[in-house]
Amino acid sequence: MIFLQLFASFKSFIALFLGVILGILVTSAVIVVSSLLTAKLTGAWISQIRIFGKTGKKGRTDENREWHKDKFVLLPVVILNATMEGDFREDLKKMNIVNAILTFSMAGIYAFVGIFLTWKNTAFVATMFKYSAIFAVIEIVLSCLKMIVSKIKKGNSLGNFCLDRFEELKNGLSLEQLNMSVPDTMLDKADQHSKIFYYHMCYLKSLWMRNFNALNGIVRQLDLALRKHGPNSDYIETTLDVYGYYDILFYSSYVNQNHNHAIRIYNLIKPKLDADKDANGRRVKAYYEFYVLNQSQQASITLNQAIEALRDVDTVVTTKAEIDLERRLIEELQDNMTRIMNPGGFGHPVIENTFDDEPLL
Numbered sequence: 001m002i003f004l005q006l007f008a009s010f011k012s013f014i015a016l017f018l019g020v021i022l023g024i025l026v027t028s029a030v031i032v033v034s035s036l037l038t039a040k041l042t043g044a045w046i047s048q049i050r051i052f053g054k055t056g057k058k059g060r061t062d063e064n065r066e067w068h069k070d071k072f073v074l075l076p077v078v079i080l081n082a083t084m085e086g087d088f089r090e091d092l093k094k095m096n097i098v099n100a101i102l103t104f105s106m107a108g109i110y111a112f113v114g115i116f117l118t119w120k121n122t123a124f125v126a127t128m129f130k131y132s133a134i135f136a137v138i139e140i141v142l143s144c145l146k147m148i149v150s151k152i153k154k155g156n157s158l159g160n161f162c163l164d165r166f167e168e169l170k171n172g173l174s175l176e177q178l179n180m181s182v183p184d185t186m187l188d189k190a191d192q193h194s195k196i197f198y199y200h201m202c203y204l205k206s207l208w209m210r211n212f213n214a215l216n217g218i219v220r221q222l223d224l225a226l227r228k229h230g231p232n233s234d235y236i237e238t239t240l241d242v243y244g245y246y247d248i249l250f251y252s253s254y255v256n257q258n259h260n261h262a263i264r265i266y267n268l269i270k271p272k273l274d275a276d277k278d279a280n281g282r283r284v285k286a287y288y289e290f291y292v293l294n295q296s297q298q299a300s301i302t303l304n305q306a307i308e309a310l311r312d313v314d315t316v317v318t319t320k321a322e323i324d325l326e327r328r329l330i331e332e333l334q335d336n337m338t339r340i341m342n343p344g345g346f347g348h349p350v351i352e353n354t355f356d357d358e359p360l361l
Helices: 002-042 088-118 124-153 157-170 184-189 192-208 212-225 239-255 259-275 279-291 296-311 320-339
Strands: 045-051 054-057 066-069 077-081
Touching (some): 002 077, 002 088, 002 124, 054 259, 088 124, 088 157, 157 184, 157 192, 157 320, 259 279, 279 296
Antiparallel strands (some): 054 066
């Protein structure tokens, strides 16, 4: 009798374990399917797919998806981008709403059917299916609570502020005219991604205006925002924040040289940067190759790729202000590479080094 009870308990535990695994796989599949449907219904496009150590990137107008090596993830990560052809903020809102409705609906149907069909069935497979459905219910409830808490805290206010500024750039405003002033309370309440978005835009403005003193402080804040748990902790690893890493890599490679830190940042984003064929990615890598690795010939090749990418840049996705900044930075490296081969006359903006000589912990 005791043996049978232990066997039944062990069997129930295995069913619970496998049910949770199945629930994770199902909810992951639901997210992927809902993203595909959202792209079809709203005109959005899936810019990145990440799974099994591979990342597939696709531009808005690209026909094919380019795949490259990345850090291994078992479950797929799908990143959607709004159309950006009209009101970007409204397109983004519509995309997120449709995606949320589809995700919750499909997961809810799976949970209801799974629990309804297996509630009184004690067979092993039925029990496993029931646990997976319960997991789906928990996932839905937690997602809803997260959205509600986010709305109550208004943690996305900074994100909305940045979307408004981005919309102004789309409408022709220059980086110099961009007003990035926000109250401290908005920054305090903001989530990590919104802070990185905000400091990235501040970075672009200061870089365009050659305000290197302001850039110094912005980079420090950007570096802190990219940390998992405050100063000296590890950096976060997510494709959503790659432009923040680009900003710091460019800064540590060129504006305020700190080669140890530049190498550390490059190693964090190497797969993404090496595979990035856009103008900003090629430009950042060219500066890194020239100033940190001292690979003049390779830097020249990479810079030419940046020039070609800038000629074919998607002006719906990239604003005129961003294109003007990229063009100036590309021309600046071209000029420096020419002058460094001749005696004298070479220089670049170097200000007080705010990073330690040793790599940041």
